[in-house]
Amino acid sequence: MTCQGSEYNSSTMLDYVVVFTKGGIVLWDYNSAERSYTSCINNLIRSVILEERNADSKYFEEDNLAIQFKLDNELDLVYAVIFQKIIKLNYLDTLLFEMQQDFKRKFAEVLTSVRKLYSTYDFNEEFQNTLTTVEKSAKKVSRAPKQMRSYNESTKSKKNVASMYDENSKNESAKKVIQEIYKQPEISLTNENIIFENRKKLMEKMTAKKSPPEPKPKTPTSEKTGKKPRVWDLGGSTKDAVILDRSKDQPQDVQYKNVQSNIVGTMQGRIRDLEVESDDDNMQIEEEKISSSNSTPKSSGILSYFKVIVGSKKLSRAELQSILEKMRDHLISKNVAADIANKLCDSVATNLEGKSLGTFDSIASLVKNSLTTSLVRILSPKRRLDIIRDALEAKSSNRPYTITFCGVNGVGKSTNLAKICFWLIENDFSVLIAACDTFRAGAVEQLRTHTRHLNALHPPERHNGRTMVQLYEKGYGKDAAGIAMEAIKFAHDTCIDIVLVDTAGRMQDNEPLMRSLSKLIKVNDPDLVLFVGEALVGNEAVDQLVKFNQSLADYSSNENPHIIDGIVLTKFDTIDDKVGAAISMTYITGQPIVFVGTGQTYSDLKALNVNAVVRALMK
Known part of the structure; x- marks a missing residue:
């Protein structure tokens, strides 16, 4: 039930004050601007409170308005204040705290009863008194600034040589200088004495006997030889150039009839979820260790940090502080970036603060449920990609479905492109690989080798004479955007289902190459842009993603630039x-991790399960 507050003739700069439940039911509000703030409150609930991505700041902006809010996890209430963004109010934290205390004090019995949603909340007088008191206190604190002291009143004017010579002075060099000035005996030397001393030193140097040089041993004369070329081990010769030339197919290279034939047919349908070594049995063991009062061995994992909160009625921020520091170290040890670890800890603290604890046996389950719910909500992507569905929809429209791969050097773009290509041909899609890496030596040859292998696993006779994988190449040193455009046109003319664009690896700070990538994406407008990153990196992953997204947005002239749509995480089998x-x-992106590389064969491709990642994180 919505209970509207009356209008006051107050000089306050608050436009709207509201108390509502986390479900969106307004219990009391105060509207001094006489306008509707429904959309603003809905955006706060949807973008901040539900996702908990920015809940640590307790501050939200929309257009020219700002919202400062406070969560009451004990009663699942939200206290919010809306005001103009250009106004800086330093008393809002105190106002929200006092509002919370007064509101709970007056309606404690009603809020804890079943009838709380059908009750009338008359909080107008208490709010006006609280607001007046807080504003007066803020005015007393913000007094006029003190006048500047004159130079004679300052301590600098009283400094002299004697004051500089202080035993407690930190300037040791000044102390030595002063000691030399006051204590060093005076030495007076005339010009004649100086000339006499210099002549004496010169005579001693001239009359000094020089020791004869030691004779050098004579070396036997050797015949002069000309410069000889260096011979490298396993260097080869010009005769081996024909054998080592891989630019053309050799007869023995196309004989792949029985190569890895055991993996054919294993990747049909949806990508299988990744299984992380952490299950509910391990979590149950952790709960038993925490809930057992007589257990002496120390338990591991995040749940063990909350053993110190036993016996508390409500969780406070101060009580959680030391635990959150240990939790932050635990997250960083799991290779989470430091900034992300801080935000995760703040969000978990926001979710747990004010929660009422029951008996000793329920503490572990409460902590586990709160942590799991908060982390799953934070880590869940904004949308889920279904490449097979989107590719079938593009095929019905008689156009190829285009995927562009980008990332830094050496992360495995070409290798994982081949894995994804194998998964697509397993699902009966014809694929064209566009070799747009025109910088790295051997990039085109690597894709050509993958093409031969994939066509050997799925020969044309299995697909009614249709070649499943083709390679579109134009050599090295060419414009990558032009090659991609020609490849997409070729796929459209020859009715190929999917185009996979392989781009050159580039560092996120390389402006010319980032402009080239932005041009390729802008000109060709692919259906999907995948960022390929390593699972081995921590803070570097955040820096790479942020700068790639920023570069794609900055170097594109479109109003809505096409940025990264998904992530391919490689080398996941090396991180435990x-x-x-x-x-x-x-x-950092809110985008899903579409594929996970877990090995070196074409079938080593998995989908990431957020729940499995959270379980591994809490292990």
Whole structure:
């Protein structure tokens, strides 16, 4: 039930004050601007409170308005104040705190009863008194600034040589200078004495006997030889150039009939979820260790940090502070970026602060549920990509579905492109690989080798004479955007289903190459832009993603530039349970991790399950 507050003739600069439940039901409000703020409050609930991505700041902006709010997790209430963004009010934290205390004090019995949503809340008089008191206190604190002291009143004017010579002075060099001035005996030398001393030193130097040089041993004369070329081990010769030339197919290279034939048919349909080594049984063991009062062995994992809160009625911020520091170190040890770890801890604290604890046995389950719910909500992407569905829709429109791969050097773009290509041909899609990496030596040859392997696994006779994988190449040193455009046109003319564009690796700070990538994406407008990153990196992953997104937005002249749509996480089989890179990338972009590389064969491709990552994080 919405209870509207009356209008006051107050000089306050607050436009709207409201108390509502986390479900969106307004219990009391005060509207001094006489306008509707429904959309503003709805955006606050949708963008901040539900996602908890910015809940640590307690501040939200929309257009020319600003919202400062406070959460009451005990009663699931939100206290919010809306005001003009250009106005700086330093008493809002105190106002919200006093509002919360007064509101709970007056309606404690009603709020804890079942009838709380059908009750009338008359909070107008208490709010006006609280607001007046807080504003007066703020005016007393913000007094006029003190007048500047004159030079004679300052301590600098009283300094002299004696004051500089202080035993407690930190300037040791000044002390030595003063000691030399006051204590060093005076030495007076005339010009004649100086000339006499200099002549004496010169005579001693001239009359000094020089020791004869030691004779050098004679070396036997050797015949002069000309410059000889250096011979490298396993260097080869010009005769081996024909054998080492891989630019053309050799007869023995096309004989792949039985190569890895056991993986054919294993990747049909949806990508299988990744299984992380952490399950509910391990979590149950952790709960038993925490809930057992007589247990002496120390338990591991995040849940063990909350053993110190046993016996508390309500969780306070101060009580959680030391635990959150340990939790932050735990997240960083799992390879989570430091900034992301801080935000995760703040969000978890916001979710737990003010919660009422029951008996000793329920503490572990409460902590586990709160942590899991908060982390899953934060790490869940904004949308889920279904490439097979989108590719079928593009095929029905008689156009190729285009995917562009980008990333830094050496992360495995070409290798994972081949894995994704294998998954697509397993689902009966014909694929054209566009070799747009025209910088790295051997990039085109690498894709040509993958094309031969994939066509050997799925020969044309299995698909009614249709070649499943083709390579579109124009050599090295060419414009990547032009090659991609020609490849897409070729795929459209020859009715190829999907185009995979392989781009050159580039560092996120390389402006010319980032402009080239932005041009390729702007000109060709692919359906999907995938960022390929390593699971081994921590803070670097955040820096790469942020700068790639920023460059794609800055160097594009479109009003709505096409930025990264999804993430491919490579080398995931090398990190054990250190899943921090996945958490950092998903948190910073809000985009899903579409594929996870877990090995070196074409079938080593998985989909990332957020719940599995959270379980590994809490291990």
